[in-house]
Amino acid sequence: MAPALASFDIDALRWDQTTFVGRLKHFFNITDPRTVLVSEQELDGAKALVQGCRAGVVPPGTSQEQLLYAKKLYDSAFHPDSGEKMNLIGRMSFQVPGGMAITGFMLQFYRTVPAVVFWQWVNQSFNALVNYTNRNAACPISLTQIGVAYVTATSTALATAVGLNLYTKRAPPLVARWVPFAAVAAANCVNIPMMRQQELISGIAVTDENNNELGLSRRAAAKGITQVVISRIAMAAPGMIILPIIMEQLEKFPFMKRIRVLHAPLQVMLVGGFLLFMVPAACALFPQRCSMALSSLEPELRAHVVAAHGDKVPYVYFNKGL
Structure with a gap:
């Protein structure tokens, strides 16, 4: 060397x-x-x-x-926990190319129920794979749990999207354009906790500041998953809220009415611009190595840590996942 x-x-x-x-x-x-x-x-x-x-x-x-x-x-x-190579589509580095294509088409094809159903299904399939890939790998999840999580999240997204799509038929056009975001936000609140349910059931490993494992905590898992849900919604929000406003104004111009076939590719490229910044920004909202006060842990785990270390461990640390 x-x-x-x-x-x-x-x-x-x-x-x-x-x-x-x-x-x-x-x-x-x-x-x-x-x-x-x-x-x-x-x-x-x-x-x-x-x-x-x-x-x-x-x-x-x-x-x-x-x-x-x-x-x-x-x-x-x-993967930061296991060291195993992650599948390509599930990596956070694939969020820009994968997310821009799916989100762009969701924003473009929002008017008919079949189109809404198809693109929400594609999006939730993509999200399920991303959530599974970026889970805390120390907590295994069964194929049954994966299937239930996928079906539940997809059903939530479809019910929200189709329901709001029908409800907003008489609403201003811009309101209808925001339906995909509402569906994505609702599905994220279901998809991520369901895909990582084993962490909530069994707890995730918490350590001291020197990475010495102290035990498993369900409360730590709940905190980490909540932060991931917020991050994922924030990742999608600017593109799915601001871009519809931009497109609503652009489509009033005569030249845009003549090139309707290019509206979808244009939205895909614009979404890519948002995601290029929002993927790292959303991931950066909370520290990857999350901390939690010892006093916030489950009483039995807190008692175990105090018995073993006294007052030398005021905070515990854990990987919240992405």
Whole structure:
């Protein structure tokens, strides 16, 4: 190993995660949509380089920039708990290309019930895969639980979308354009907790500040999942609330009436612009390593920690997932 890299800590976060700006820079880095184009071979090479650096073995001639890029690829494609490679569609780095296509078409094809049903189904299928991929991997979930979560969230989205679509037939056009967002928000409130229900049932691992495991907490799971729900709704909100206003005004122009066939591609591109910023911004709303006061834990877990550590552990920490 080069002397300059002998003490290099590849897991040290480059930006302060206690501030929103620091977290924003971090998530801009690991949700970079360009990383979805990286080959499987290069991703595996990045993992090997990261693991080698952790073990104190780095190939001669490797620069710090190469190590940082390898860590970026590793964080974008491998689960933080298990270290397993995540499926491409479920990665947060795929949120921009995947989300812009689905959201753009949801916003475009909102007028008829069949179109609403189809695109809400596509969106919830996509969301279910993302939620499963980014769960706390320490809590396994059965195929039955996955199926129930998927059906429940999809049914919620469809019921909300179709119901509001019929209810807003006589409402101003702009109100009807906001129906997809209402359906997405409602479904997120169901999809994420259902897909991660095992965490709420069994609890998730909480640690002290030195990552020593203290036990399992259901309250910590509830806090983490609530923050993820808020983040996902915030991720979709600007594009699905502001873009309909923009399109409502644009479509009044004669040239827009002549190019109706281009309305859907235009909305897809505009949604992509929103998501390019909102994916990292929404992920950065709350720290990835979430904290919780010891006094907020379940009484039995709190008693166990106090018995083992006294007053040396005022806060516990856990991975809230994405």
